[in-house]
Amino acid sequence: MGIVVKKKSAFKGLLLPENKITAKKPIENLPVPEKVIMPLQQSIGAPCEFIVNRGDTVKAGQKIADSTSYVSAPIHASISGKVSKTIKVVNTVTSTIMDAVIIESDGEDRWVELKKLFDIKKSDDFSGLKKIVDSTGKKEILKKIREAGVVGLGGATFPTHVKLNPPPDKKIDTLILNGCECEPFITSDHRIMLEYGRQVLAGLYIISRTISPENIYIAIEDNKEDAIRCLEELIIKMGFSSIFKLVSLKSSYPMGAEKTLIKTITGRSVPVGGLPMDVGVIVNNVATSKSVYEAVIESRPLVDKVVTVTGAIENPKNLLARLGTTIGYLIGECGEVGSGANYIIIGGPMMGISIVDTDFPVTKGTNCILVKEGRVQIEQNCINCGRCVNICPMKLMPLVYARNVKRGNFEVCREYYIENCIECGSCAYVCPANIPIVGYIKTCKSTIAKNNG
């Protein structure tokens, strides 16, 4: 049909073993768990404060925590039941302790009343949908997005209403919908594009109304041919072919990282220490787009998440899980864990975080749970081979970081622009000496952050 444009990566990427074993498995609804753990910080920005008390009865979708600060997103109960107690949990991203609330299910799954403006599953009258969106003002849209607690679901969890409201001096001319999903194993975005394509595209249309960009791209890696074809058909059917451009990208890690994606699609380089909006671009993930649709048209808050449970497990699945469901419950739903598997990762194998405690909940940023056999990493001496320098998509010198962090020279790392590192893990993946370079980089970044206040 010719609305798909093919592009090669504009950076030296990695070809990783994909292992997307759940790509053909439809999303299954995970049964409502007996309890959920809702941490108070599930996004970048200020933590929320409880607006419910212990012993209160809540319905699914009811707001339970909010914050007065702008860069923050409220949190909603994901099941109906009783607020039983507050506990402390470790934030896996920042490694800090945060408060969480436990809700015990009443087993009825009662919801707050949701006002649906349009039924996208049944109706094919998309002009009606467009009319609804066009008649909703930008402020109204952003307010609905905030109230629904929508954050960037690609992993960064940046509050979406803030992202879609850039400062007036930043002119945004390009909007990119990120459906790359370049990490091995993960298939949640892939399945969302296949099964919620309508919502994703409608969500993109809503997002585009808030920033009025000249170009709107939908970027998908070419290892998801079925998703590209599915969205292509839908774009035509929904009458978006004049405004949305579908781009099929050569699979290459880390294509889904904002900076490399923007470079590949627009040719622009986000400056060191800068944001995509500095080059006039906003990138949103497909799952975020779906949530934006649900927030604006169905007034449905973000209370569930498609999570891929995969790896060394009997029955890998894509599950639609309520936020706060424990990792252990998801794993249990997928059968026996492989005998040698002793490694649980939240996220993908390249950037995910390994955890000890399976009582940790699914949060807004969770997109994958990977169970695998651990590898014992024996760090050897750096031989100065330069593979890390050669592969780094941010054109940094990772070996310098490893060397200097070991000696405690954190300032040297700053001279080498360590803040530009996106922690994609390519350097450590190719390192012949098996040096945990990303570990050193994270140590360095957190030490610098601590020293600066």
Add this chain to the structure above:
Amino acid sequence: MEKDNILISHAPHIWRGFSTSKVMYIVVAALLFPTAAGIYFFGYSAIYIILASIITAVLTEFVIKKLRKKKFIMDGSAVITGLLLALILPPGMPLWMVVLGAFFSIAVVKEAFGGLGYNIFNPALAGRAFLSVCFPKEMTTWVLPPYFNYDAVTGATPLSESFVYTDKLSLYKDLFFGNIGGSLGETSAMLILIGAAVLFIFRIIDWKIPAFYIGTVALGSLLMGKDVLFQVLAGGLMIGAFFMATDYVTSPVTGNGRIIFGVGVGVLTVLIRNFSNMPEGVCFSILIMNAFTPLIDKYVKVKPFGFQKKKKNA
């Protein structure tokens, strides 16, 4: 899944598995081509020298690791050092000298500096330099191939002034195939190039250092009015450019740094070949540039993604 066994580690949780020892053994495999040439042209003495050198190198590393109370890893780097040293020694070298050279390479040049990754100089080249200072006579006695006919004759290497030849075309042919006097593994340009091809296929080395090294020598020889093809094929340039100057540890890490390194080695080689009293300059040129490597790596950096020049404040 038992909680006690659960592993925690930093991302990434997968690894390409292309380890240091794999890199090293691919280099060893690539070196087998020039090694085969050495054995073919110089016979049993070549085999003895190679074995003596490798065994000494590995044993020395093993003993020193034990003395330093460090773990000995058979990563193949000592094998490379031993093999490389053998390949750049004269085929008639007494074995005890070979053993001494290999010991020096590992004990002094490599381990005394901290082992693999910390040495400043290429161990094999420094070992050769050590031997040529200690035993200048043996280090310049060249046996002419073929050796298997037992009529061992000695003669000059092509780069020395006393070397005479009659037919230019057959000289090039001899230089290319290796039927000429010289160090054990440096004579056959053809087999060195095959070995280099192996390194390129497995992406072990970057083209920049050999290309700029050989290119600079060619250009320099042209400017000096020398026979360019002869200068490129003769002596240790080929094995030096592909197997010595490209040593990771002792060469720069960035692309531009490698270009500077290659040009630097090339200029030094031309200078030594034309102005010093030594016929050959590859060994010392690379060693001198090894010393510059930390400096090059300090000042030649990669421009990061999205780098913008800071606007000058008025």
